[in-house]
Structure formats: structure tokens, C-alpha cells
Amino acid sequence: xxxxAARQSIPARPAIKTSDLEALLSSAKSVCVLTGAxxxxxxxxxxxxxxxxxxxxxxxxELATPEAFARDPMTVWEWYAWRREIIGRAQPNAAHFAxxxxxxxxxxxxxxxxxxxxxxxxxxxxxxxxxxHERAGSRNVIRLHGDIWRLRCTQCGAERQDxxxxxxxxxxxxxxxxxxxxxVVWFGEPLPDAAWRRATxxxxxxxxxxxxxxSALVEPAASLPLLGKQNGARLVEINLDPTPLSGxxxxxxxxxxxxxLGPLQEKIRRGKIGKIPTL
Ligand SMILES: NC(=O)c1ccc[n+]([C@@H]2O[C@H](COP(=O)([O-])OP(=O)(O)OC[C@H]3O[C@@H](n4cnc5c(N)ncnc54)[C@H](O)[C@@H]3O)[C@@H](O)[C@H]2O)c1
Ligand SMILES: [Zn+2]
Numbered sequence: 659x660x661x662x663a664a665r666q667s668i669p670a671r672p673a674i675k676t677s678d679l680e681a682l683l684s685s686a687k688s689v690c691v692l693t694g695a696x697x698x699x700x701x702x703x704x705x706x707x708x709x710x711x712x713x714x715x716x717x718x719x720e721l722a723t724p725e726a727f728a729r730d731p732m733t734v735w736e737w738y739a740w741r742r743e744i745i746g747r748a749q750p751n752a753a754h755f756a757x758x759x760x761x762x763x764x765x766x767x768x769x770x771x772x773x774x775x776x777x778x779x780x781x782x783x784x785x786x787x788x789x790x791h792e793r794a795g796s797r798n799v800i801r802l803h804g805d806i807w808r809l810r811c812t813q814c815g816a817e818r819q820d821x822x823x824x825x826x827x828x829x830x831x832x833x834x835x836x837x838x839x840x841x842v843v844w845f846g847e848p849l850p851d852a853a854w855r856r857a858t859x860x861x862x863x864x865x866x867x868x869x870x871x872x873s874a875l876v877e878p879a880a881s882l883p884l885l886g887k888q889n890g891a892r893l894v895e896i897n898l899d900p901t902p903l904s905g906x907x908x909x910x911x912x913x914x915x916x917x918x919l920g921p922l923q924e925k926i927r928r929g930k931i932g933k934i935p936t937l
Pocket of ligand 2: 811812813814815816832833834835836
């Protein structure tokens with residue numbers, strides 16, 4: 659098929675140069691990745707900061723707190739129900755798939771080490787609660803901020819998985835009849851112990867630290883790349899905008915996660931990028 663000469667040609671967007679990233683991935687023996695809401699933006703999941711993602715007149719930071727839930731559980735639950743609806747419709751994008759491929763390349767069939775006693779060749783740390791990494795096939799995912807599909811009782815602490823949209827009854831109740839809350843980590847709450855231990859272990863032992871789609875403003879997750887750097891990791895950032903980590907990164911790629919990482923997926927699969935470690 660030929661395009662008509664009369665048709666106005668649209669200038670192609672220049673491809674983002676990824677050869678430096680490919681070289682770094684190929685020379686590293688271990689990789690730690692930290693992802694944030696930006697990696698799911700191209701799946702249609704709104705980020706907290708940056709354009710879009712407005713919800714009524716509230717700021718997410720004001721809703722994602724234990725105090726907000728204690729004051730007005732219905733409003734907080736409505737916000738989470740809205741997000742569960744969006745996330746339930748979303749599909750993993752090329753960036754999620756590329757990271758799953760990278761895990762396969764580095765870790766092969768090795769399972770994760772839940773006890774966190776051993777350094778891993780590949781670890782994916784995510785601040786996201788959407789589960790899109792797992793749906794793309796990533797297995798060794800450390801969820802720093804919990805899971806939007808889990809519910810936890812505010813009284814007895816019982817947890818359950820609930821993927822239903824809409825939730826019924828709403829707001830959800832435990833078998834003990836108390837109110838359930840979303841199984842996520844809110845501002846002002848500590849991160850789960852085991853996840854944090856494994857995260858610091860991976861961050862402190864990786865040769866390459868890839869930071870994707872996070873504003874790097876939410877602590878303590880934002881300090882993980884710094885821990886990596888202090889321990890000799892080379893930092894690479896992929897983000898639409900500059901962040902506090904940009905100046906520390908050896909390579910800072912301005913672009914959309916799926917546009918940058920997506921094209922690497924096939925090369926990783928064919929063994930052109932990334933090393934299989936010798937065990
Ligand atoms: N998908 C989710 O699960 C989800 C969504 C929103 C917020 N959160 C929660 O929000 C908190 C905020 O921290 P955060 O840093 O993860 O999110 P954030 O909203 O603070 O920052 C998102 C970052 O991604 C960048 N970005 C936007 N679109 C991008 C794209 N297509 N490619 C690359 N970069 C892009 C933005 O410039 C920004 O720096 C976390 O605690 C997280 O739990 C999670
Ligand atoms: Zn209960």
C-alpha cells in the first residue's frame with residue numbers, strides 16, 4: 659500500500675534513544691527496579707501528581723490517610739471504588755510486559771526469596787497497588803504500598819481478596835460485621851515489614867537501579883534509589899518530568915514508560931539485552 663502524495667505527511671515523533679540503557683542493562687549482573695504510578699498511566703490509571711486524575715474536589719493525598727478514613731469512611735471508600743473500577747478495566751502496557759521479560763532474562767525460573775535472606779538478580783519494587791505488574795507476568799514483585807484488591811478488617815484485622823466491582827455490600831464488611839478498609843498503605847502508615855526488608859536488601863545489592871514513573875516524593879520508597887547509589891548502583895530514571903532523583907541518575911530518560919521500555923521487550927526476549935547470570 660502506498661500513501662497518497664497529496665496527503666500531508668505527519669512528522670514522526672523522534673524515537674527515544676535507548677542504546678545507553680541497553681548497554682547498562684547488558685553489563686549489569688543484578689537489577690533492582692522501582693516503579694510508581696507513571697508506569698500505569700499509559701494503561702489509563704491516573705497518577706497522583708501530574709496532569710489528569712482529578713476526583714471531585716479532593717486531593718488524593720488528603721484521602722489516602724487513616725485520619726480521613728476515620729473521619730469519613732464513605733468518601734474514602736467511594737474514592738477507592740472509583741479507582742478499583744478504573745484499574746479493573748485497565749490492561750498492563752508494554753512497560754509492564756518489558757519488565758516481566760527482564761525478570762525472566764535475569765532470574766530465569768528462580769523463584770523469589772520471601773525471607774529476603776539472599777540477594778536476587780532481579781527485583782521489582784512497586785509503589786503501585788493496581789496489580790498490573792503481576793498481570794503482565796512479573797513474579798518477584800515487592801508491593802511497598804499494598805494491594806487495592808485486598809480488604810482488611812478495621813477491628814479484627816482479617817484480610818480477604820475481593821476483585822468485585824462494584825463492591826457489594828458497600829462499604830464492605832467483615833464476617834465480624836466491622837467495616838473493612840482497603841489493603842493499601844496510607845500516608846502516615848508504616849510499610850509492611852517483610853516488604854521493606856526485602857526492598858532494602860535488593861536496593862542495597864543491585865548493580866543497576868531502574869526508576870520508572872515515580873515522582874520520588876513519597877518516603878520511604880523514594881530513598882531506596884539513594885540506598886542503591888550509596889552501595890554502588892548505577893541509577894537510570896525513566897520519567898516524563900524531572901524528579902529529585904534526576905540529578906543523581908547516570909542516565910535520565912524523559913519519556914513515557916511504555917514508549918521507552920516497550921521496544922526493548924523483543925530484544926530482551928531474543929537475548930540481545932540483559933545477561934543470564936551464572937549460578
Ligand atoms: N497505579 C497505581 O497503583 C497508583 C496510582 C496513583 C497513585 N498511586 C500511589 O501514589 C503514590 C504516589 O507516588 P508515585 O511516585 O507512584 O506517583 P506520582 O503520581 O506521585 O508520580 C507519577 C510520576 O510519573 C510520571 N509520569 C506520568 N506519566 C508517565 C508515563 N507515561 N511514563 C513515565 N512517567 C510518567 C509523572 O511525571 C510523575 O513524576 C504511591 O504511594 C502509590 O501507591 C498508585
Ligand atoms: Zn473483622
